[in-house]
Amino acid sequence: MNLKQELQQLNNRLDATRRKLDAAHERGDMAMIDKFSEESQALKKRIESVKKTQARQVGKQGNKVSSLAFKRPLTKEEQADMGKLKKSVRGLVVVHPLTALGREMGIKEVTGFAPKKF
Template identity: 50%
Template sequence: MLYSSTIKKLSLFTMSIKTDIQKLHNRVDTCQRKLDAARSRGDHEMISKFTDEVEDLTKKLNQLKHKQTYELNKERKSLLDMPFSREITKAEQADIGKLKKRVRGLVIVHPMTKMGKELRLDVMTGFAPKEF
């Protein structure tokens, strides 16, 4: 069974991947601008250098995106494997801390998060190893 502490670790890991993807995007944009400037000057040495760098960065970017989707699917499967899930009522949402203390291993997923969209949720849903 996957408990909330493991989910938090996975979420921290995906945040790292997310920042790495953003940094790589920024580097690709910078290299692309430098490549355009080198093409306008006709500097063949710099053109080949930045072309290789853009290809290398794009390859790394695709690897990270694949890793991110893999981690998201792994987390989604672990939530779906939990034996019990149900909608969180408005009253429970108002005092979510009390609910989390009462139910061990509870994982709450909001429909607007990546995980919520992946699970195609319409309402805030709780997943737990036991009925709550």
């Protein structure tokens, strides 16, 4: 399972645990309150761990992409026919500013990274 799916599942479990905890508070059931409080804390720790792992992976990928020798913003025509561009430029990596990698790298427009000039 990838990190994105795991994070989603953990958030769903945390939401369910919070609802059960609220119901236990309404009933005044101390045993269940303790159980769901502990489970909630464990899930929060795991979510934090997964987020840190995700950030570390994006950082590694950003370093790898930014170490490529050549970069330049892509024109609208190139963006429109991305398949043709990727076939003509060996090793091209396209980074969009709204993706996690683009935000991490501080990209302001769609940029292509490649080992050689294109």
